[in-house]
Amino acid sequence: MRFKGLDLNLLVALDALMTERNVTAAARSINLSQPAMSAAVARLRSYFRDELFTMAGREFIPTPRAQGLAAAAREALQHIQLSIISWEPFNxxxxxxxxxxxxxxxxxxxxxxxxxxxxxxxxxxxxxxxxxxxxxxxxxxxxxxxxxxxxxxxxxxxxxxxxxxxxDVHVCVGCRSNKQLSEPLTFERYMSMGHVVVGFGDTLRLGLEERFLLEYDQKRRIDVVVHGYSMIPPMLSDTDRIGTMPLRLAQHFAQILPLQIVELPLPQHLPFxxxxxxxxxxxxxxxxxxxxxxxxxxxxxLTSPLAASELLINPGQHGYCPAQL
Known part of the structure; x- marks a missing residue:
């Protein structure tokens, strides 16, 4: 079917190409042969008067025109899916x-x-x-x-x-054997201790606490960067390192690991x-x-997280006060 000269089937091919970034995989995803997909690419180039895709070695590179078309094509197809194809009441x-x-x-x-x-x-x-x-x-x-x-x-x-x-709010956590956490944690001691921090994405963007510290031109000592908050507690075991993480997750791990939770010496305990x-x-x-x-x-x-000011400085058997949960 054509709409103002455009074969609408080509939008399906374009979306598959932009998703898979590979002609063979794109053809397979929409049940086309590779020659048929190659023909669709030629027709797309002719209609839009643009190369749309180039190859650098094995890398599939869309042109700026293709990138601009990708979101519109995907949105059009999703609109058809949601408003026309998926018409039955949801059960x-x-x-x-x-x-x-x-x-x-x-x-x-x-x-x-x-x-x-x-x-x-x-x-x-x-x-x-x-x-x-x-x-x-x-x-x-x-x-x-x-x-x-x-x-x-x-x-x-x-x-x-x-x-x-x-x-939730952020708290500071450390191993229960970490004697530096046996008394209220000052900002100066927090900054001087070795930290295990979490990094997100390919560039390992750090969390909210790092954003706050950079804003105030403060730099802490980072010993270990991990890819998820759940990896922080094991990296603290039998060390003097500390970590900063959400209270709810800290309480979760304090039930299974020798983890102690103390107040974070940063303004307002970084709520989020x-x-x-x-x-x-x-x-x-x-x-x-x-x-x-x-x-x-x-x-x-979910119950409201315990106010950071109520956290135990000297945690009990499991690193937290049972009344907190």
Whole structure:
């Protein structure tokens, strides 16, 4: 079918090429032979009067024109999928939707387990594909390659809708044998001690505490950089190093590791709001809305994190006060 001279099937080919960045893989993904895909590429180039794609060795490189067309083509196809093809009322019990979600190990451990359990009861055919935060979270969301993004709200753009899930604060953690944490931690001692920090994405962007310290031109001693918050506690065992992490996750690990939790000697203990964001095009998608509503409901059921000022300086048997949980 042609629309103003454009064969609309070519949009499907263009989207596959921009997603796979490989002619053979793109052809396979939309059930075309490689000669048919090559013919589609030739027709795309002719219609748009642009090379669209070039090769540098084995690297598939889209031209600026192709990059500009990619988001529009993906949005058009998603709109057809959501508003024309997926016209039946949503029934969770019959859905086989696979949700692609960017989230941290922190959210997975302290929050999403309960979401998966509930989804299994209400929609046993629904599945999840968890992906770690990257350097191009917003681009993946824009292209529709992920369904949801769950991050601290401060790291989200205003380009897509979002809503709050829950609040948390940061705390300092160390091994229970770390004698430097046996008394209130001063800012000077915090900065001088060896740190285990988490880095996100390919460039290992550091967390909220590093953002605060850089703003005030402060630099701490970083001994180890890990790829997730869950890797911080094991790196502290039997050492004098410390780490900075969300309180909810610290309390989770304090139940299974000799971890002590102390106040973070930074202003307001770096509170943050964890939020969920989705592509604007999915705002009225009933399946996405069903999951988003579930996330908000489960987030509202989380108890407020204990105020950092109430944390024990000398933790008990498990590194925390049982009354805190």
């Amino acid at each position: 969770p019990a019959r859905s086989d939707r696979r949700f692609r979600i960017i989230l941290s190990d922190y959210v997975t451990l302290v929050f999403f387990e309960r979401v998966v359990e509930r989804a299994t009861r209400e929609a046993p055919g629904v599945s999840f594909d968890f992906r770690p935060p990257t350097d191009d979270n917003e681009d993946l969301l824009q292209r529709g390659e992920v369904d949801l993004l769950i991050l601290p709200e401060i790291f989200m753009s205003n380009a897509h809708p979002r809503t709050k899930l829950f609040d 709001t964890e939020a969920v964001q989705w592509p604007a095009l999915h705002d009225s998608d009933p399946t996405s809305r069903w999951l988003r509503e579930m996330l908000v409901e489960e987030g509202s059921r």
